[in-house]
Amino acid sequence: MEHLLTGLAARTGQGAFVADQSGRYHLRVDTHSLYLRRQGDDLVLSSPLNWQVQAQSPADREVLLNLLGKVTRWSRHHPQGLATDEQSNLILEARLDLGTLELDDLEQALTAQVTLLETIKPDLLLAGLEPQWKQTLWRP
Numbered sequence: 001m002e003h004l005l006t007g008l009a010a011r012t013g014q015g016a017f018v019a020d021q022s023g024r025y026h027l028r029v030d031t032h033s034l035y036l037r038r039q040g041d042d043l044v045l046s047s048p049l050n051w052q053v054q055a056q057s058p059a060d061r062e063v064l065l066n067l068l069g070k071v072t073r074w075s076r077h078h079p080q081g082l083a084t085d086e087q088s089n090l091i092l093e094a095r096l097d098l099g100t101l102e103l104d105d106l107e108q109a110l111t112a113q114v115t116l117l118e119t120i121k122p123d124l125l126l127a128g129l130e131p132q133w134k135q136t137l138w139r140p
Contacts, residue, residue: 078112
């Protein structure tokens, strides 16, 4: 993993990656936060989506179903999927096998992560802006 992070830092022109208290490495691409961490034999690439899965309102369920449909489409080409953290916040995540992972593969996964984030975030933003009430007309 250190070899991959050193190579990635050199290609992106950054200094060496330093892990935080939880063992994650933070990478910022454009306006997106990407976190890298080792979990067993996998390198986990994750990005918070800043949207809590509540599934209480029909609008929330519709947004979640829409996102799950997108996951199915992109999973044919990319390892990313949706997950939730302990607080039920939605996360875009990819698990990459460290045993076979090369630097070019990591870069492709990072590019896919950013592309998918740019696809998902506008939908979540619009869902957050929609009113939770529906106006009804009163007729005497």
